[in-house]
Amino acid sequence: MSQATGFEYGTDRNPAGAMNMIGVRPGKHAFPYDSPMVEERDIYMFYYLTTYEAIEKVIPKPLEVDRSAPPIAFFCSFETPRHRLADGRYHAYTGVNLMVYCKFVDSKGNEHQGYTIAWEYIDGPFGDKTVGTEVIQLIGGLNLGFCKKLGNIKFQRYGDKYRVECDRRGERLVTARFSGLTPIPMDNMASMLDHIGAEGAQVLSHERIGLAVREIPKVDHSGFDLRSVVHFAIPPTDPALTYKFEVGGICELELGHLETDPCDILEVKEPLFCLHMVHGNHHGEWSDAHIIEDLPLE
Secondary structure: OOOOOOOOOOEOOEOOHHHHHOOOOOOOOOOOOOOOOEEEEEEEEEEEEOOHHHHHHHOOOOOEOOOOOOOEEEEEEEEEEEEEOOOOOEOOEEEEEEEEEEEEEOOOOOEEEEEEEEEEEEEOHHHOOOOOHHHHHHHHHHHOOOOEEEOEEEEEEEOOEEEEEEEEOOEEEEEEEEEEEEEOOOOOHHHHHHHHHHHHHHHHHOOOEEEEEEEEEOOOOOOEEEEEEEEEOOOOOOHHHEEEEEEEEEEEEEEOOEOOEOHHHOOOOEEEEEEEEEEEEOOHHHHOOEEEEEOOOO
8 A cells, every 4th residue: 555645556546567657547537636736936047038940950850940930949848846746645746847939830830839848857856866757758758759868967046046957967057147137026016027028928928838848659660650749738826826936137057968958058148027926826837738749640
């Protein structure tokens, strides 16, 4: 019996086999709670302009560069010690990622403007990757189609300064230094516009969906069993679950390089703005994901 839930091993709520890594079988037993999925996430974000050519190199096909919008990339760093997934158990979720604006044009000619994750690196608190990292990687990577990999991440806070570093395979891929952010009263969010400028306000007002390309290979790797474009979306920020909001400031972002992780392609051409939030979220972040269109198995 699981001490955390009381569900006997080998049952739908504590399954044996590969589904044990997720902790629950799909269907009626998934997301067995109405409380927030994310009780508290501490997230720093830095929006900036890169180049269309860089974005084209890092997005999976059939996603395309969206030339109707500026070539926007953004960096995120987050710590989420109390994060539930489909099984209702806590799984710590710590990571950094690089995202870019893009679009998908489906077979009927409909255009879906969105953003996608170029790379995400995940770790556990104090480097312990056994407290949820593997299920985050499995669900987000294989099931949703994100490029999620393991990384060794370190955070430092001192005064109004915040620093994060991410190493992988002996190479420093990310160093980000945030400073000078301004707290925004929760009852006066309109004042945020004074700190991020007109261009930043336009970025935030342009509603975009998350896009990912989900590809499952055959067991002998001779082809694909499944290919599809997935829509995922971060639910709108719930004021009742938003505990801190800071904007403005600066971010110094340094990106490194591995053959399979050439993060430095997404170089900063022009900084836009920074955000810092401490907030919660509901499980629509995962449970509302759906397939936009299946793709040819080639």
